[in-house]
Amino acid sequence: MTDNVIETQDLTVYYGKHRGIVDVNLTVEKGKVFGFLGPNGAGKTTTQRVLVDVLPPSWGKASVFGLDCQTQGVELRKRIGYLPGELALYPNMKASDFFKMYEYLRGSNGAPGYWRELAKRLDLDTSRKIRQFSRGNKQKVGVVAAFMSRAELLILDEPTGGLDPLVQRTVLDMVREAKADGRTVFFSSHILSEVQAVCDRVGIIREGRLVATQRVEELFAQRMNRMTLIFDAPPPPDSFALPGVTELGRGRQSVELEVRDNLPRVLAAAAEHNVMDIETHNVGLEEIFLAYYSVENGGDDA
Amino acid sequence: MLRLLIQELRFRRNAIIGWGLGLCFFPIVYLGIYPQVAEEMAGLADLEIYQAMGVSLGTLEDWIGSILLLFVPLLIGVYAIINGTGTLAGEEEDGRLEMVVTLPLPRWKIVAAKALALSASIFMILLIVSLMSAAVFVAIEDQLETGLKAMQLTSALLGTWPLPFAVGMISLFLAAFCSRRRIASLVAAVLVVISYFGSNLAGTTTALEPLEPTFLFTYVDYTASGVSQGQQGGDVLVLLVVGLVAFVLALIFFQRRKLTVGAWPWQRAKMGAGSIQ
Numbered sequence: 082m083t084d085n086v087i088e089t090q091d092l093t094v095y096y097g098k099h100r101g102i103v104d105v106n107l108t109v110e111k112g113k114v115f116g117f118l119g120p121n122g123a124g125k126t127t128t129q130r131v132l133v134d135v136l137p138p139s140w141g142k143a144s145v146f147g148l149d150c151q152t153q154g155v156e157l158r159k160r161i162g163y164l165p166g167e168l169a170l171y172p173n174m175k176a177s178d179f180f181k182m183y184e185y186l187r188g189s190n191g192a193p194g195y196w197r198e199l200a201k202r203l204d205l206d207t208s209r210k211i212r213q214f215s216r217g218n219k220q221k222v223g224v225v226a227a228f229m230s231r232a233e234l235l236i237l238d239e240p241t242g243g244l245d246p247l248v249q250r251t252v253l254d255m256v257r258e259a260k261a262d263g264r265t266v267f268f269s270s271h272i273l274s275e276v277q278a279v280c281d282r283v284g285i286i287r288e289g290r291l292v293a294t295q296r297v298e299e300l301f302a303q304r305m306n307r308m309t310l311i312f313d314a315p316p317p318p319d320s321f322a323l324p325g326v327t328e329l330g331r332g333r334q335s336v337e338l339e340v341r342d343n344l345p346r347v348l349a350a351a352a353e354h355n356v357m358d359i360e361t362h363n364v365g366l367e368e369i370f371l372a373y374y375s376v377e378n379g380g381d382d383a
Numbered sequence: 384m385l386r387l388l389i390q391e392l393r394f395r396r397n398a399i400i401g402w403g404l405g406l407c408f409f410p411i412v413y414l415g416i417y418p419q420v421a422e423e424m425a426g427l428a429d430l431e432i433y434q435a436m437g438v439s440l441g442t443l444e445d446w447i448g449s450i451l452l453l454f455v456p457l458l459i460g461v462y463a464i465i466n467g468t469g470t471l472a473g474e475e476e477d478g479r480l481e482m483v484v485t486l487p488l489p490r491w492k493i494v495a496a497k498a499l500a501l502s503a504s505i506f507m508i509l510l511i512v513s514l515m516s517a518a519v520f521v522a523i524e525d526q527l528e529t530g531l532k533a534m535q536l537t538s539a540l541l542g543t544w545p546l547p548f549a550v551g552m553i554s555l556f557l558a559a560f561c562s563r564r565r566i567a568s569l570v571a572a573v574l575v576v577i578s579y580f581g582s583n584l585a586g587t588t589t590a591l592e593p594l595e596p597t598f599l600f601t602y603v604d605y606t607a608s609g610v611s612q613g614q615q616g617g618d619v620l621v622l623l624v625v626g627l628v629a630f631v632l633a634l635i636f637f638q639r640r641k642l643t644v645g646a647w648p649w650q651r652a653k654m655g656a657g658s659i660q
Contacts, residue, residue: 134485136641155488158486167481168478169478169479169481
């Protein structure tokens with residue numbers, strides 16, 4: 082018996098000739114927060130729309146709770162709280178009426194009126210019409226709608242978009258609490274710090290392809306060093322052509338390197354060329370992801 | 384589905400009231416002035432231009448048929464186009480449909496609830512106009528020489544419901560079929576205009592006679608007989624069948640629709656399995 086809530090196999094969506102996602106294979110375990118990272122247009126929203134059966138795959142399969150997303154969409158949507166990335170609401174409704182309607186249509190899942198508690202927590206005035214709301218307040222409406230049924234799986238497409246930092250923190254707390262309740266969260270974002278803050282595992286999607294899936298701590302373990310070596314004379318061009326080492330630039334007497342692996346061999350190679358000084362600094366998570374996103378360097382060598 | 388239907392009717396509440404009251408203009412003005420213009424209208428009974436437009440104004444029943452039975456369902460047809468295309472294609476374009484289709488409801492129920500709400504709203508608008516017509520009729524009845532009863536007038540107007548119903552369902556189908564709302568609206572509007580003029584001209588031009596059965600307005604009797612005896616059962620049946628067929632097509636095409644993408648059906652098919660090179 083699998084403990085995976087989400088499973089996709091070679092999931093592919095094309096929009097005519099345009100690429101949506103290609104051969105996405107991912108699993109999300111029960112009770113975990115899965116961060117789905119990628120730049121705009123990478124395929125995050127497309128993947129999520131397949132999971133909630135808004136879009137069918139061109140080929141491949143997707144299942145949630147072991148239910149096929151295309152043939153058992155109704156059953157699985159009962160168990161999903163969904164926040165779309167492009168949130169559109171009924172502008173002439175009061176937020177409170179919207180929540181009542183939403184609860185009325187999808188059921189309260191044993192938590193009637195829970196939206197009131199959530200709205201209060203997010204400091205959302207539900208007596209106002211949605212068209213009077215700022216973008217941030219509209220996003221709060223979407224967040225409350227996703228959480229209000231206490232669904233077993235939350236699929237959140239950039240949930241903190243448009244929110245101020247204080248509310249962002251509250252939303253991340255809500256995600257942590259959902260996890261503590263044993264619920265599963267599929268959390269798409271392009272903000273690394275929030276993924277780092279709440280996620281157990283991370284999938285990185287680039288140009289429609291899942292280029293890496295890792296535990297967050299493993300990702301941190303990949304922290305790179307950036308190093309500038311200064312010599313008394315320029316070293317030969319291939320001195321640092323080592324696996325896990327990228328030469329970023331070269332001055333008259335200096336070489337700038339990005340070192341992911343083989344640090345002892347880098348130091349040994351440097352010692353062969355009369356090194357005068359070494360400057361190093363750690364590369365942050367941001368740059369690790371940029372390495373994945375980068376088209377120039379292939380992106381998957383990080 | 385009942386919950387969704389109730390919600391859809393709530394969304395249409397203002398439109399029902401607005402369109403209903405707005406269309407009351409027709410009975411209030413045109414029926415209200417009839418006693419003053421009755422004699423003049425009798426003299427215009429044989430004008431060819433009116434005949435070409437399918438209009439006859441010689442008697443009260445002719446007048447009611449040509450004004451109320453023709454223009455009220457025609458204008459409610461406009462509402463049906465706006466609402467029918469706005470309800471799927473419009474909601475998809477502005478993004479609201481994504482929140483609806485991710486509810487735990489099968490798509491056919493979503494379409495069915497919207498179709499029922501649209502049909503019911505058309506009926507309610509017609510009911511408001513019919514009741515107002517009856518009220519105006521009662522108010523002027525003593526100035527008229529007619530055997531017509533207020534109840535006959537009300538049921539004659541309500542009897543035109545199948546026409547805007549068919550237009551609404553065709554609009555719903557076009558909304559599920561076309562890639563954009565404005566295209567669906569345009570096609571529906573063109574169909575109605577062609578149908579209106581085609582039906583009228585077919586009565587005066589032999590060249591158009593073979594096409595007459597294809598025009599929706601052929602199946603609405605807006606003559607004096609339509610007012611006093613109501614619509615023909617066969618005509619009502621044809622319009623109901625057209626509406627139901629369009630509804631079934633809307634179900635089929637919406638079921639297959641790739642939402643949020645706005646593609647044509649043949650493009651949607653290309654997105655399907657095995658289409659990628």
